Amino acid sequence: MAKLTEAKFAQLCAYIATNAAKWAGDALELPKDHQRPVDAKTVKRFTDEMRGRLDRLDELAGG
Numbered sequence: 001m002a003k004l005t006e007a008k009f010a011q012l013c014a015y016i017a018t019n020a021a022k023w024a025g026d027a028l029e030l031p032k033d034h035q036r037p038v039d040a041k042t043v044k045r046f047t048d049e050m051r052g053r054l055d056r057l058d059e060l061a062g063g
Contacts, residue, residue, distance in 0.1 A: 004060045012060070016053050020046075 023046050028034065 004062070009057075009061075012053075012057055016050065016057070019053070020050060 027038070027042075
């Protein structure tokens, strides 16, 4: 397995952050929904996706 470099690590961090920001933007798309309680399924989809990306990052780092 190739060594995870600082540059690749930074790139993957930015990718994860971008995806999280997209989730946030989508959640705030309609002002009428801003005060609506979030659906637990939505939170689970988000955390599952982020966890998967973070787990992959750990694998690449050799952890």
